[in-house]
Amino acid sequence: MATPTYEIYAVKYGGPYNRPACIVNWFQDMDKTAQINYYIFVIRGGGETIVVDCGVDPQLAKQRNLDSYVSPAEALRRMDIDAARVKHLIVTHVHFDHISGIQLFPNADIYIQEKEFNFWVKNPVARRAPFLFVTDSVANRYLARQKGKKRLRLIRGDKKIFPGIELLLVPGHTIGLQAVAVNTAQGTAIVGSDLAHTFSSYKTDIPSAIITDLIVWMKSYDKVKAKVSSPDLLFPGHDLALMADYPKVAEDITRLA
Ligand SMILES: [Zn+2]
Numbered sequence: 001m002a003t004p005t006y007e008i009y010a011v012k013y014g015g016p017y018n019r020p021a022c023i024v025n026w027f028q029d030m031d032k033t034a035q036i037n038y039y040i041f042v043i044r045g046g047g048e049t050i051v052v053d054c055g056v057d058p059q060l061a062k063q064r065n066l067d068s069y070v071s072p073a074e075a076l077r078r079m080d081i082d083a084a085r086v087k088h089l090i091v092t093h094v095h096f097d098h099i100s101g102i103q104l105f106p107n108a109d110i111y112i113q114e115k116e117f118n119f120w121v122k123n124p125v126a127r128r129a130p131f132l133f134v135t136d137s138v139a140n141r142y143l144a145r146q147k148g149k150k151r152l153r154l155i156r157g158d159k160k161i162f163p164g165i166e167l168l169l170v171p172g173h174t175i176g177l178q179a180v181a182v183n184t185a186q187g188t189a190i191v192g193s194d195l196a197h198t199f200s201s202y203k204t205d206i207p208s209a210i211i212t213d214l215i216v217w218m219k220s221y222d223k224v225k226a227k228v229s230s231p232d233l234l235f236p237g238h239d240l241a242l243m244a245d246y247p248k249v250a251e252d253i254t255r256l257a
Contacts, residue, residue, distance in 0.1 A: 004163060010253070011075050014056065015238075037238055040052060042076070042079065052089075052090045060139075073101070102143060116178070165181070168180070192224060
C-alpha cells in the first residue's frame with residue numbers, strides 16, 4: 001500500500017508579540033525587537049487528524065496577560081476540529097506555549113519523548129527558577145498524572161507513529177525536543193517546532209537564546225536538514241511568515257504543505 005500523503009496546517013492562537021531580537025536569534029541584533037506568533041499545528045491525511053502541541057490554556061493566558069489570544073480549542077474549531085475529540089496529540093516539548101493547553105485534549109493519546117517527560121516530571125532541576133519560568137506547572141502536574149495510562153506514549157528517539165509520519169528526537173532547545181517528519185505531496189516536510197523560532201535560524205545556523213545544549217542543537221540541525229526534501233519544507237515554531245506567506249484556509253489558519 002502506498003504511504004499516505006498529509007497536509008500540514010499552522011494554527012495561530014496568539015500574537016504577534018514583541019520580543020528582544022537577541023532572544024529569537026541568539027546574541028543577534030541586541031538592541032532590536034523581533035515579532036513572533038504562537039502556533040499549534042495540524043497534520044491531516046490517511047484518515048487521521050494529528051495535532052502538534054497544545055498551545056496555552058485560557059487560564060494561563062489570563063495570568064500571563066496574553067493579548068491577541070484565542071483558546072487553541074476555539075482556533076481549531078475554525079477548521080472543524082473538536083479538541084475534546086482529537087485522538088492524537090504530539091507534544092514537541094514542555095515549554096508553556098506548547099504544553100499548557102494539554103487539558104483541552106482529554107481524549108488524545110499523548111506522544112512525547114521519554115527524556116522530555118522524565119526531565120520535566122521527575123528531575124528536581126526542572127523546578128529551578130529558569131526552568132519553572134518557561135513551563136506551566138499546572139500542565140506539568142496533569143502530564144505527571146498520565147504516567148502509567150495507556151494514552152501516554154513515551155517515545156525513545158526516532159519513531160514512526162503512522163505510515164509517513166515520524167517523530168525525530170532533536171534536542172538542544174530542551175533535553176528531549178521532538179520534530180515531526182511528514183510525508184506530503186511535495187516530499188518530506190518537517191514540523192520543527194522550536195528547533196528554530198524563525199526560518200532565519202535554519203539559514204544562519206543561529207538558534208534562539210533558549211538553550212539547554214548548544215552543541216547537540218547543531219547536530220539536530222544537521223539531522224533535520226538531511227531528512228527534509230527541501231529547505232522550504234522545514235518549518236519553524238514561531239515565524240510570522242507562517243501566516244503571511246501561505247494560503248489561508250480559515251481565520252489565522254494557513255496550509256503549509
Ligand atoms: Zn515556543
